[in-house]
Amino acid sequence: MSHAEYVSSISIDCVIFGFDEGELKVLLIKRAKDPSKGGWALPGGFVGQEEDLDVAAKTILEELTGLKKIYMEQLHTFGDVNRYPLARVISIVYASLIKVGDYELRAADNAQEAVWHPVSEVPQLVFDHSKMLAVALERLKRDVQYQPIGFELLPKKFTLTQLQTLYETVLETTLDKRNFRKKILGMDLLIALDEFQRGAPNRAARLFKFDTQKYKELKSKGFMFEL
Amino acid sequence: MSHAEYVSSISIDCVIFGFDEGELKVLLIKRAKDPSKGGWALPGGFVGQEEDLDVAAKTILEELTGLKKIYMEQLHTFGDVNRYPLARVISIVYASLIKVGDYELRAADNAQEAVWHPVSEVPQLVFDHSKMLAVALERLKRDVQYQPIGFELLPKKFTLTQLQTLYETVLETTLDKRNFRKKILGMDLLIALDEFQRGAPNRAARLFKFDTQKYKELKSKGFMFEL
Numbered sequence: 001m002s003h004a005e006y007v008s009s010i011s012i013d014c015v016i017f018g019f020d021e022g023e024l025k026v027l028l029i030k031r032a033k034d035p036s037k038g039g040w041a042l043p044g045g046f047v048g049q050e051e052d053l054d055v056a057a058k059t060i061l062e063e064l065t066g067l068k069k070i071y072m073e074q075l076h077t078f079g080d081v082n083r084y085p086l087a088r089v090i091s092i093v094y095a096s097l098i099k100v101g102d103y104e105l106r107a108a109d110n111a112q113e114a115v116w117h118p119v120s121e122v123p124q125l126v127f128d129h130s131k132m133l134a135v136a137l138e139r140l141k142r143d144v145q146y147q148p149i150g151f152e153l154l155p156k157k158f159t160l161t162q163l164q165t166l167y168e169t170v171l172e173t174t175l176d177k178r179n180f181r182k183k184i185l186g187m188d189l190l191i192a193l194d195e196f197q198r199g200a201p202n203r204a205a206r207l208f209k210f211d212t213q214k215y216k217e218l219k220s221k222g223f224m225f226e227l
Numbered sequence: 228m229s230h231a232e233y234v235s236s237i238s239i240d241c242v243i244f245g246f247d248e249g250e251l252k253v254l255l256i257k258r259a260k261d262p263s264k265g266g267w268a269l270p271g272g273f274v275g276q277e278e279d280l281d282v283a284a285k286t287i288l289e290e291l292t293g294l295k296k297i298y299m300e301q302l303h304t305f306g307d308v309n310r311y312p313l314a315r316v317i318s319i320v321y322a323s324l325i326k327v328g329d330y331e332l333r334a335a336d337n338a339q340e341a342v343w344h345p346v347s348e349v350p351q352l353v354f355d356h357s358k359m360l361a362v363a364l365e366r367l368k369r370d371v372q373y374q375p376i377g378f379e380l381l382p383k384k385f386t387l388t389q390l391q392t393l394y395e396t397v398l399e400t401t402l403d404k405r406n407f408r409k410k411i412l413g414m415d416l417l418i419a420l421d422e423f424q425r426g427a428p429n430r431a432a433r434l435f436k437f438d439t440q441k442y443k444e445l446k447s448k449g450f451m452f453e454l
Contacts, residue, residue: 009236010306010317049315053306077304077319079237079280088276090237090319092304145449146373222372224451 006046011084011091012053013044013129014061014072015136017119017170019153020100024119024169026133029064029111035085036126038112042133044091045110057094065114066106072096076135083128091128095136097170099153120172144170146222148189148215159197159205160184183225189214233273238311238318239280240271240356241288241299242363244346244397246380247327251346251396253360256291256338258353262312265339266353269360271318272337284321292341293333299323303362310355318355322363324397326380347399371397373449375416375442386424386432387411410452416441 016027028040045060047053053074061067072094079090100116107114117123122133143149150158150166164180184190191211196204243254255267272287274280280301288294299321306317327343334341344350349360370376377385377393391407411417418438423431 007236007315007317009234047306047317050308052308053304053317074303076301077280079274079319081277081279088234090234090274090280090317092306092317142449146451222369222451224373224449 005049007049008046008087009089010047011044011089012047012057012060013042013078013091013093013132014057015042015075015093015095015133016061016065016067016070016072017095017097017136017140018100018116019097019166019169020116022165022169024172025100025116026119026122027065027067027105028115028117028122028125029107030113030115031110031126032112033110039126040117040123041126042093042129043111043114047092053092054094057092063109064107064111066108067098067103070096070098075139076132078128078132080128085127091132093132093136095139097140097149097153141171145225148187148210148218148223151210151215157193157195157207157209159207161205163190163208187214187218187223187225189218232276234276235273235314236316237274238271238316239274239284239287240269240305240318240320240359241284242269242302242320242322242360243288243292243294243297243299244322244324244363244367245327245343246324246393246396247343249392249396251399252327252343253346253349254292254294254332255342255344255349255352256334257340257342259337259339263353267344267350268353269320269356270338270341274319280319281321284319290336291334291338293335294325294330297323297325302366303359305355305359307355312354318359320359320363322366324367324376324380368398372452375414375437375445375450378437378442384420384422384434384436386434388432390417390435414441414445414450414452416445 018025018027027043029043031037031039031041043061043064047056057072061070075093075095077090077092105114150163153166154162160181164175168175189211190208193207193209195207197207245252245254254270256270258264258266258268270288270291274283284299288297302320302322304317304319332341377390380393381389387408391402395402416438417435420434420436422434424434
């Protein structure tokens with residue numbers, strides 16, 4: 001699109017969290033263009049005049065990083081007067097949590113690079129992107145207390161240890177094993193299978209799957225998972 | 228401010244819910260200017276070039292309705308391509324819940340009138356304002372399940388019936404009395420006083436107040452109040 005085809009005062013930035021083998025990551029790009037060329041940033045860009053916001057978010061993310069059809073939720077709109085150096089630009093932040101291994105990155109357009117960074121070692125980000133990331137991280141941690149997670153992040157059949165690792169990763173903390181199991185099993189969210197993890201070193205761990213019906217129900221109705 | 232001093236593509240709309248003697252209301256204005264002159268709308272306007280968003284929201288609300296210093300939370304940004312008839316305008320919605328009796332309305336600027344309408348009988352609204360209201364109402368109903376409410380809405384000392392009426396009003400439903408009391412008292416949120424409501428018809432009802440410390444704690448930490 002040419003410059004005139006964008007709403008010049010509105011951008012979208014995407015906070016894409018990645019669950020990667022027990023580590024929480026965030027997708028960053030190295031900017032190819034000014035302002036802040038060479039700086040690390042959340043993938044972001046301007047909204048097309050003829051694009052609805054949710055569509056624009058997907059388009060921007062795909063153009064910069066190659067990630068296709070990612071379901072994102074709108075998080076918050078950032079609009080401090082001096083947040084962007086060239087003009088008054090208000091940015092709508094979208095967020096998602098995906099499984100790193102399911103996707104391949106391909107940097108293009110305003111992204112010299114597109115890289116998963118561990119959340120614990122994020123470099124300095126351009127503009128107000130560090131604040132955006134902080135808000136998104138806080139929201140993610142709050143959301144996992146109110147909604148089940150794991151459906152798109154774990155294998156179909158998983159052990160309780162794998163599920164606990166997911167929670168520990170997102171919350172960036174360690175949880176008491178016995179307490180976690182008691183709470184998660186108390187929610188009737190999991191179905192215990194008569195199958196066990198293969199190749200486990202000592203004794204094989206039982207596999208579980210989500211009760212899809214219950215998962216959907218809790219997703220829409222919410223719960224309180226005090227961890 | 229002159230036209231050039233606004234960001235022409237960004238507006239803010241305010242969903243101000245009012246708790247009014249057992250009825251849930253929403254603040255609407257009758258528009259004084261085109262587009263949709265004479266139509267009922269949420270109070271809204273453009274963002275000043277030199278205004279942060281939170282400040283702009285307060286300014287707009289005060290200019291149109293006379294409501295001062297209302298604490299609002301940013302809710303969601305609406306940006307469908309055709310949501311506004313004259314140009315591409317993206318609107319950031321802010322929301323609040325206040326006590327109708329605490330404030331006086333004074334319509335001005337783009338508001339011919341500023342009126343509290345019962346949520347159950349809202350007229351047709353301009354642009355996508357009905358959708359904004361629906362989203363805000365849904366969020367309000369969800370939030371009361373996760374956070375305590377009432378501090379700014381009830382008298383300092385209140386009866387359990389008054390508190391239940393507040394919940395019933397916001398949720399637009401009736402709740403079982405015994406169940407409600409059991410749950411609310413189980414949260415250690417209330418302090419029972421050795422005082423009773425005056426002038427009660429049959430027997431006087433006990434007065435309660437919020438445990439301020441616990442209220443704040445639950446407000447930030449969240450809970451699950453299954454109603």
